[in-house]
Amino acid sequence: MSASLSSGSCPPGSSPVRIIPLSVVGSANPASAGGCATATKGGCGSGSSAGLPQHIRDKVHDHPCYSAEAHHHFARMHVAVAPACNIQCNYCNRKYDCANESRPGVVSEKLTPEFAAKKVLAVAARIPQLSVVGVAGPGDALANPEKTFRTFDLIKAAAPDIRLCLSTNGLALPDHVERIKALGVDHVTITINMIDPEIGAQIYPWIFFDHKRYQGVEAARLLHERQMRGLEMLVAEGILVKVNSVMIPGINDRHLVEVNEAVKSRGAFLHNIMPLISDPAHGTHFGLAGQRGPTPAELKALQDACEGDMQLMRHCRQCRADAVGMLGEDRGAEFGSAAIDAIAAEIDAERMNEARSAYRSFVARERADQSAAADAAKAQVASTGETRLVAVATKGSGRINQHFGHAEEFQVYEVSAAGAKFIGHRKVSLYCRGGFEDEEAMPGIVEALAGCAAVFVAKIGHCPRKDLAAAGIEAVEDFAHEYIEASLIDWFAQSVANARTIAA
Numbered sequence: 461m462s463a464s465l466s467s468g469s470c471p472p473g474s475s476p477v478r479i480i481p482l483s484v485v486g487s488a489n490p491a492s493a494g495g496c497a498t499a500t501k502g503g504c505g506s507g508s509s510a511g512l513p514q515h516i517r518d519k520v521h522d523h524p525c526y527s528a529e530a531h532h533h534f535a536r537m538h539v540a541v542a543p544a545c546n547i548q549c550n551y552c553n554r555k556y557d558c559a560n561e562s563r564p565g566v567v568s569e570k571l572t573p574e575f576a577a578k579k580v581l582a583v584a585a586r587i588p589q590l591s592v593v594g595v596a597g598p599g600d601a602l603a604n605p606e607k608t609f610r611t612f613d614l615i616k617a618a619a620p621d622i623r624l625c626l627s628t629n630g631l632a633l634p635d636h637v638e639r640i641k642a643l644g645v646d647h648v649t650i651t652i653n654m655i656d657p658e659i660g661a662q663i664y665p666w667i668f669f670d671h672k673r674y675q676g677v678e679a680a681r682l683l684h685e686r687q688m689r690g691l692e693m694l695v696a697e698g699i700l701v702k703v704n705s706v707m708i709p710g711i712n713d714r715h716l717v718e719v720n721e722a723v724k725s726r727g728a729f730l731h732n733i734m735p736l737i738s739d740p741a742h743g744t745h746f747g748l749a750g751q752r753g754p755t756p757a758e759l760k761a762l763q764d765a766c767e768g769d770m771q772l773m774r775h776c777r778q779c780r781a782d783a784v785g786m787l788g789e790d791r792g793a794e795f796g797s798a799a800i801d802a803i804a805a806e807i808d809a810e811r812m813n814e815a816r817s818a819y820r821s822f823v824a825r826e827r828a829d830q831s832a833a834a835d836a837a838k839a840q841v842a843s844t845g846e847t848r849l850v851a852v853a854t855k856g857s858g859r860i861n862q863h864f865g866h867a868e869e870f871q872v873y874e875v876s877a878a879g880a881k882f883i884g885h886r887k888v889s890l891y892c893r894g895g896f897e898d899e900e901a902m903p904g905i906v907e908a909l910a911g912c913a914a915v916f917v918a919k920i921g922h923c924p925r926k927d928l929a930a931a932g933i934e935a936v937e938d939f940a941h942e943y944i945e946a947s948l949i950d951w952f953a954q955s956v957a958n959a960r961t962i963a964a
């Protein structure tokens with residue numbers, strides 16, 4: 461059933477991969493970025509985007525954040541070219557990444573636009589899954605507009621098949637929509653945590669706007685007005701907008717349902733409600749004040765309450781402002797300055813383009829296979845009203861392909877007659893360290909998997925299997941290296957049938 465990775469033509473209708481040597485990029489005129497647009501046409505749809513209009517499906521098809529299904533196959537990278545910020549959030553410490561789009565952690569290197577473009581080519585040469593480059597900090601992309609737009613100009617000229625993505629707090633957004641549109645950036649994230657300035661004043665102590673510092677409710681009102689205007693302007697231009705919201709228990713948790721309504725009514729495409737990361741060690745106001753983040757159950761309940769006719773993102777990994785790789789992994793350490801220089805010196809543009817094209821052809825076949833397998837499996841469970849929560853160890857590609865002991869997170873799915881729906885991920889400590897089993901990690905892993913009926917793995921040892929069984933969690937190895945969705949549904953059908961037999 462699985463297709464092999466081989467060279468071939470692009471998937472039907474996808475844009476041809478074209479990487480242009482950096483020597484040419486260096487001379488690009490920033491005011492008139494060359495290169496063709498990155499929009500794809502056609503291509504196979506994914507389960508999650510099947511009901512969308514074609515022009516939207518084209519935009520989300522290979523974006524790992526805008527499509528949960530695409531995140532199994534495609535990677536993103538952030539270039540940390542935007543150090544300054546124009547507001548203060550109580551969950552942010554300037555020494556750390558932008559918490560809007562990252563977990564707190566220092567950015568290892570701030571980049572110039574020129575070096576950022578070089579890094580993008582180096583990463584594209586090593587990671588054929590790379591489909592999107594974002595500017596997400598470490599400050600605010602639009603508080604540093606010249607660096608951000610110069611970076612996009614250079615990337616667009618050098619690697620026109622890579623999508624451009626931008627994340628902002630929205631304060632400066634209305635001033636830049638025209639430029640965003642002209643550059644072909646068709647994915648913009650705005651972090652919107654409130655529509656009520658009284659609540660906003662508890663999240664934002666100040667903003668800096670039009671050469672003046674504003675505080676309290678006045679600051680929050682101004683920010684809110686600018687965010688809404690920016691959102692409406694982007695939607696009017698046909699740009700896909702994702703709204704990120706940080707869930708802060710006791711401050712905006714209930715209020716985020718109203719935020720969801722407000723952004724949905726203005727045409728936002730996707731809502732990503734993320735948990736507050738709060739730790740005194742990060743030195744943030746909330747961290748030092750003891751403000752807690754939500755539990756996984758609280759987060760899921762809010763996401764469920766907001767999920768109606770608007771897409772909810774549940775696979776966000778709150779990545780660093782210099783993250784590189786598939787969501788949930790960070791290969792940034794492989795791309796320090798010296799490594800980038802070395803890779804750039806040996807890039808063969810033609811070979812790289814062939815490898816990227818071959819990967820896209822491979823993924824197109826895999827996705828078609830996976831979708832057909834899931835549809836076939838679903839037919840077995842059409843009549844049941846039951847659901848099961850299950851966890852999966854995966855390294856990507858939409859397959860159950862990771863050993864239990866190597867997992868640093870498990871993907872969690874809700875399986876029912878409707879299929880297998882990705883609902884989140886649970887981070888855990890490694891069970892296997894340098895070939896040794898870390899028994900002390902097991903209670904934390906069992907706790908993280910609470911509520912799951914089974915955990916699907918490529919392999920698992922006797923001891924952890926026993927510990928999981930004692931907690932009522934079945935370790936399933938039978939589907940090692942198979943497609944996730946179809947396997948879960950197969951197992952679910954069997955599980956429901958067994959339960960019925962026992963009940964009878």
Ligand code: CLF
Binds near residue numbers: 626649776
């Ligand atoms: Fe980066 Fe953000 Fe673009 Fe994705 S991340 S700028 S939309 S390419 Fe994605 Fe990372 Fe979550 Fe952001 S998983 S933090 S949502």
Ligand code: SF4
Binds near residue numbers: 553598599
């Ligand atoms: Fe920090 Fe980002 Fe908020 Fe600015 S917008 S204060 S960088 S979290």
